[in-house]
Amino acid sequence: MTDTLDADRTSSDFDDDFEPFDVEGAPELPAERYLDRELSWLAFNQRVLELAEDPRQPVLERANFLAIFASNLDEFFMVRVAGLKRRIVTGLAVPTNVGRSPGDVLSDISRAAHELQERHARVYQELVKPALADAGIRVVSWDELGEGERAHLAEFFATQIFPVLMPLAVDPAHPFPYISGLSLNLSVRVRNSRTGRVEFARVKVPQMLPRFVQVSPDETVDDARYIALEELISNHLGDLFPGMEVLDHHVFRVTRNEDVEIEEDETENLIKALEKELLRRRFGPPIRLEVSDDMDDVTLELLVRELDISDQEVFRLPAPLDLGGLFDLSRIDRPDLHYPTQVPTTNAQLLPREPNQQADIFAAVARKDVLLHHPYESFATSVQAFLEQAAADPHVLAIKQTLYRTSGDSPIVEALIDAAEAGKQVLALVEIKARFDEAANITWARKLEKAGVHVVYGLVGLKTHCKLALVIRQEQGKLRHYSHIGTGNYNPKTSRVYEDLGLLTADDQVGKDLTRLFNELSGYAIEKKFKRLLVAPLHLRKGLLKLIAQEARNAKEGKPARIRIKVNSMVDEAIIDALYRASNAGVPVEVWVRGICSLRPGIPGISENIRVRSILGRYLEHSRIFSFDGGGDPQVYIGSADMMHRNLDRRVEALVRLTDPDHLREVDGFFDLAMDDRTSSWHLDGDGTWVRHSSDAAGHPLDDLQATLMQRTVHRARPGIRR
Template identity: 45%
Template structure:
């Protein structure tokens, strides 16, 4: 292609982009593929079905809700990549979601249930119970269920109740005699969330029998409405708008503002209604649609049970006794850099330490904070917290540090979606313990992962810094792939000190030594790094970029990647979720290759490699290449200097690119396909575990 033709291509053409929301649905389809994949153990397939369902719940309550708000407000401007208006996006989402939900539904009822049956596991209806099981559920109903039920009548004096978001309900049509005529009534019964969704029944040895709670309630509904005839009992479920609207400017207390908004989340507008085919009559459906003010496009019908997220609990119930139906347990190993050095501070003083979770244990990070909390020479601990576990050992260590008289500064991000309530609880506890708690920064979410520990040793100050790609969450660290380093690098220490002073005070943004931060300079630094590869490609013909992240949506970065591809730079993108870039388009992105890896661990690490004419620059980051990360979050990207760590990271990236088991590639239409290869199977996640377990060396030989 001639230079003039290259220049004539409009890289902004909507044809060159995937819509953000439809790309997310494509990601969730890949999650569903893991359930469908016969190579996945049976109970793990249950878990992927549950993940698909819970993912879709969040998508509707946030993304779909946001689009509906735009339509309601009369906003009809096309989004800036694929050029779809909010109404067009909603229509496409409806079609795509309906197809995916139907696929999930049919697969569960026609494939999974028969497979469970072959393993002696059945989910029974009331009609399928034997006499002993019927006696058991009757007693269970009277002893455990009936006392917590609350039937809610709907009539002129009792309006339709406010139904809780994502909870299951029964719509009950009733009939009774009134003045000699038959009169109809309507009532709602919430299926108690405090009880298990499934009931384990008595069964023969080696067998498992279950019954869903809603089926039990349907059978015993006459117990709640004595004197009335039951016309119909229909399970249904609603999803509400759960996106918080935080008005920070003018909010005297951000914590109180968020607590107020959290209460509203339960009662947002209904944006989805789900019901089970054959269990809801037309009259009840019309009544619910009208009363809940739901558009007919937002009504979803299933053959099987509603809300398959209950399969998480079923997995937990069955996995211990059915080990042959679950993945082999992969135990996090002692990190390679700590095998010969048990003292964490001494280890950091010798060299930069690298951690690859969950293959290598997260416990050393917990130990680092805990040791700092009790070390007599530690003066201060400063840390950012975005998402932490419910019983966080990190928080416990920080509380102990404050109690021990250390200067503890913690930025707790109160706006971490769906973790707001948990973070408010921890923030209050830290404040009571004497820690200096910062409740985020106005207008921004603090998504950075950084810890600074300051020690005084023989009259000298020492700074120990942890920088990572993932949250300080000991629970998710067992499920998410993330990376981090511990270092005493002086320039990192200065940056860390300035970073915390910047977000806690009024000082203007410092000039960083090594790190890049959003929203001020991260995008510009990434664009400059891509520009360097373009220049090296033109001069030496060796432009090369490998970038691994969760999602790619930022248009300026996509435009620059298209420019780099058109210049001949070879680009590999490893993107688990949303990818608005379309690869393989002649003259635009033909030098870009995109893969997505969905496996037993959630790929969460962000790694950026730039060949830089043999200099090979390597970066880790808390940030995806999304507009929200570049403009609305406080993020950190940091370089990796250690030659040995850079070597490990490069090998990790190369292994991802060789994955032909869990990898899918995106074609130039935006469709994903399993990677096929004549080479031996490479499952990158299992290989990383093998490396950590020393089955093979870190070079993978």
């Protein structure tokens, strides 16, 4: 094991052409060697649902997992299903679906999605709702309320809800209204008392109001009742349609295609083109219609006809629809019903060297590379402090940073503004095409520009997804580079719930690599030759394929060989095939994946040496790690890239090689825990089935990896650092 980078092992080597390593006598890889990526994604969301089903989880966390499931599925339809339908219409191939027609794929997705949504509704009604009631949080219906409670809610409706409602009639003078995506709506049929004519109307449930209304202000948080907003509205429809007889009402919800496409080569102003496309997104075609299971056929036929939607795209579900509204309930201030509070620690290397002193991030990083692990280690006292210190330090001359997603009132953005106002050179590469954060990122870009920050938007045709920050500091008459390369966004809010890694380093070679990369991102081309980075789209895939092939050669030659990969998604066929070849060569392959996995493990003659695990829990596993034994010279990279076509071919991604022996051991320890049979996880079978392993044979719960890592981080004291 080495702590310096061998000059003969640089990422520029990966640009050379090489032949994939073929295992002598290995069978030809079968056509059906990939699992369907969309069904695999649905299986991921099923794992989220299984956490909601788990009575060992705190009940408000179970409600939160139900809401996460709903939010995930909304985005799946808005983007993945919408994209698949677009590919079918335009005749494009559907990836990783060899031997199956696009229509079959869409039918399978629809069937699986229907089953999951019905299961989701049952979990709420039969498991989580009763558990919430047992804990003193009761979701009640109008019929369960007394006269006094109804009178109070009627007053609340009249003063707080009625003024913002907008009932829209449908008749010859009023065409069928536009139904915005993801809005919750009431379909209402009324009869005119004078003419006897039956009319249809639509009432939109206001999204800015709480989804669940507390029945009585006198009830305490420990014992309170709540009623769904749409039920409160539906029991006061007479106020909205005076003089009309309300015949019936039902709840429905529409999901629209919200995938944004811009022909960047044909536009002169990317921001204006994107703003125009965001307006178009609101009017994308419907791709899913959710209706309450009591909806009558006449109303359903009207909706199907007016929305131009197929029967396959209709989902009949028990009320309440849109369980994403459970996010509101999950935030109730009941610490006893949430996960125990865990406070991130400051990385030991970044602690002040003397009591009552302020930490000097530059001095700490100059002494030794710092490997950060969020949320176990604080983002605020590491990455945020690094950039804030850089903004205030008179010796800092320049700051360069990528911004993919950040939060409102972000201290990261404020640090860049402070630096620019202090006269430093500041470059911010803002990715305004970050899905569903486009509008927010445009706002931040304009705010940065007004402060004097040099704002650029990356390369035409590519999203800049890498997580990079570079600080240039003058020290003793020389310029020194301080760099941060991470796996997650510069977002203080998500850093508290997303598991990510980051490297802070003063290594001159990394600094020079980032200097070239930033220069090329603000210019016109991507440089191939980096020393300690692998960068997409030109050579990251090729570099990983070469590392995988080398492990296969090492195994055949009797050298130490092992591959360990942690990603959010494993889809890319070339990478998967390379792992199959390595498995055939005898290389143990361990894949730790949060979401989609198209690789089939454990298939005799194909992947019997491959194991795949998934871990979901309190924190969202988000880091990406690529670890290769290297015949005794470990090659370990962390960075922003998942193993998907878009990451490897259509994004700027960056991986950095870890060289410090302590960091290599730490990363190995993460994998040892994750792959240990005593750790709670899901195991993937070759047929695409994920099996949860959360208890041992005696029924005792297995270890929680995230709790274990938090305990280790809290108690860890790294050598050579004075506390």
